[in-house]
Amino acid sequence: MKDALFECRHLVKRYGDSTVVDDLSFAIGPGECLGVIGPNGAGKTTTIRMCLGLTAPDAGSITAFGLGMPRDALAIKAQLGVVSQMDTLDPDFDCAENLLVYGRYFGLPSATVRERVPQLLDFASLAHKAHAKPGELSGGMKRRLSLARALVNNPRLLLLDEPTTGLDPQARHLMWERLQMLLQQGKSILLTTHFMDEAERLCTRLLVLDHGRKIAEGKPRDLIAQHLEPDVVEVYGQGALALAHAEEHAALRGLAARVEVSGETVFFYTAQAMPLLAALSEHHHLRTLHRPANLEDLFLKLTGRQIREDG
Ligand SMILES: Nc1ncnc2c1ncn2[C@@H]1O[C@H](COP(=O)(O)OP(=O)(O)OP(=O)(O)O)[C@@H](O)[C@H]1O
């Protein structure tokens, strides 16, 4: 990428015998929201930790804002904001103090930070909680305080590791709105998430990681169009699984390009849903859901349907 703000080339990280980040290259451009998605243990957090200089890569290079890691780590970190996967708020300080103390780490003048604190609390919809300690906040409020804290140094690029995990739908929508505001202000974002709707909604570009490797990269809509048939018919209910296997249903399966089973649901991927829906309508005991293919279908196709306990 010609005008990249941040670029990783051929990053490798090993723990013992296992390679948890494997020849990973990506770049983030100005104003871009790059999403990193992948199963548990895929290497998302490890990648962010390398980007922050918290753990050293075994190979590869990281450059940002025209500077290089690890030589210019301090100057790079001065322009980064980070929300880590686990909240790291100081439980002994109230919300305002958490922001003040964090601002001091960057060596910002005290007057500058004091001026920013009310603005940041306001941005996080936490003005009324300025003197509450993190332990008194809801999960959504804590995540918003973490985001406000990440903005204390007015960073150009935010690294957000699962900023909405554990939040209820309202809290997630509020977080999305705030992230959109930051993008509109011209900030760049790298975001990891397990919510495919979040990735599709916020991210201009996506990296799909599996076992530390990049297995796909592109705009969400382009990736879906490249890898999937446009329509999905989900079928569940008594006898649904037989549709995926039984000889007598071979003709029905022939109406789809691909048939997959997950749990008790059969997924038919097709470019022509109508004949399939007509055939299914004869099976009165079955329930069907017809919808466009989405990012979750892509994720499951590329990374498989089995559960990852760990990498
Ligand atoms: N300090 C460490 N020592 C040994 N192994 C580690 C260490 N940190 C991470 N790993 C391993 O590296 C792999 C990648 O972990 P990582 O936390 O980067 O995954 P992730 O994609 O962020 O997963 P999740 O979606 O669950 O947050 C995992 O197998 C993990 O067990």
Ligand SMILES: [Mg+2]
């Ligand atoms: Mg992680």
